[in-house]
Amino acid sequence: MQVLSLMILGIVGLTLLVYTILCALGIMPWLTFEAQFGDYTYLYAGHATQIGVTTLFLLLFFFIPSQSRLLALERSHRDFKISMDDVARAFHVCHTADRSGVFTLSSEFDAVRERLTYLRDHPDLAELETDILTVAAQMSQQARRLADVYSDERVARAKDFLRQRQAEAENQQARIIEAQHSCREIRKWAQQIELEESVVASQLARLDEELQSALPALGYSFEGFDAPESTDEADPDAKTSRPANVVTMTKPAAE
Template identity: 65%
Template sequence: MTLIALIGLTAVAYTLACAFGLAPWLTFTAVFGEYSVPNAGLITQIVLTVILASLFFFMPSAGRIMSLERSHRNFKLSMEDVARAYHLCHTADRSGVFTMSSEFDAVRERLSYLRDHPDLDRLEPSVLELAAQMSQQSRELADVYSDEKVMRAKTFLTQRQEEAERQQSLIVEAHHALRDIRKWSQQVELEESVVASQLSQLEEQLEATLPSLGYTLGKESAEIVKLSQKPAAE
């Protein structure tokens, strides 16, 4: 058909060029018995051009007929079409669209759904039937992974994740509090050690000073005891 279209367009273009004096006409003389036709070439060229141009009007219908014949003759199941139809049917099954329990009714219900679907209007009936059967075989899987159960599982996981994040934030706060308490404890121990050192120094100074005043510091009772003094005459 492409070759015929090219030949027809070439013939029309060449004849128009000849009509406007841009190209020479086809010239030959034809003799039929006693009659001679001197412009037989021009007449033949025009008639052939008209015939080829008239074929243009039949090419669209001929192309549609050939396409239909080729599609029916060379039709094969496309796995991509089957997968697309099965995906739509399985998605509807997970949403709870189908309610029939018996195998025959379930397949018929799914097939009716696929036939009425606007995205599958160009698919062959055999493709839709195969997709419906596949969806019926996987109805248990659709029930296990239904939209309601999947949403409930996602909600449960979301709650667990929020709880884990809350526990994590509490652990971080506990670490900060523990660090502050440990730092505070070290500071208190340091202050207590300073106070103990100061008391020890004070006690040493007091023990060194009291004897000159006639007193002594009792170790056990922590009392100041007056020393006995001898008379000056003795």
């Protein structure tokens, strides 16, 4: 009924406000009646009554937000139960602060109290009940060893180390790719040189064949020659004999 009353109050107040504004603009007619007090007659009593009632409802508008918050608070107290989502949210906030090194007290009681005070002053947890904050503070105190191991400083140092290793791996990968590219260039170059050498060898062989076929037509030929033992009586002009590895060209018979 309270919620329904607030809704009716809001609707009636808005309606009166809009209607009064339209009356002031001359679009809608004013409430008109005369009132007499003693010997004096008020001709515009309807106008005054309409404006007064509208002002009263506008003043009542300021109580609607506070009354809504009060109803929500009563409903939350009436239907209160510990929600694991709320506990998890409060624990996450407390554990994050613990990892950042916010809490410094070592005693168990002092540590829980310090965490509970931090959660109560946190702006994002103002709507949570004290029991939920107490449970989250106790859970955070039990997980303080975990928060110390995975503190922000150690996590940042581990990330820096992994980032350096990743950079080294990327550099090694770049060097490997460059070496593979160089190997492919060298292999391609060697194949090109072998191809050029094979072309030169085939050209030399073809040139030798052409020369072998052209010399007989000119009356020349390549023959191996073993020089006989020379004597002064047989050839007085020959002073030395030709070595066996010299190839001579025989003259044609016509010559």
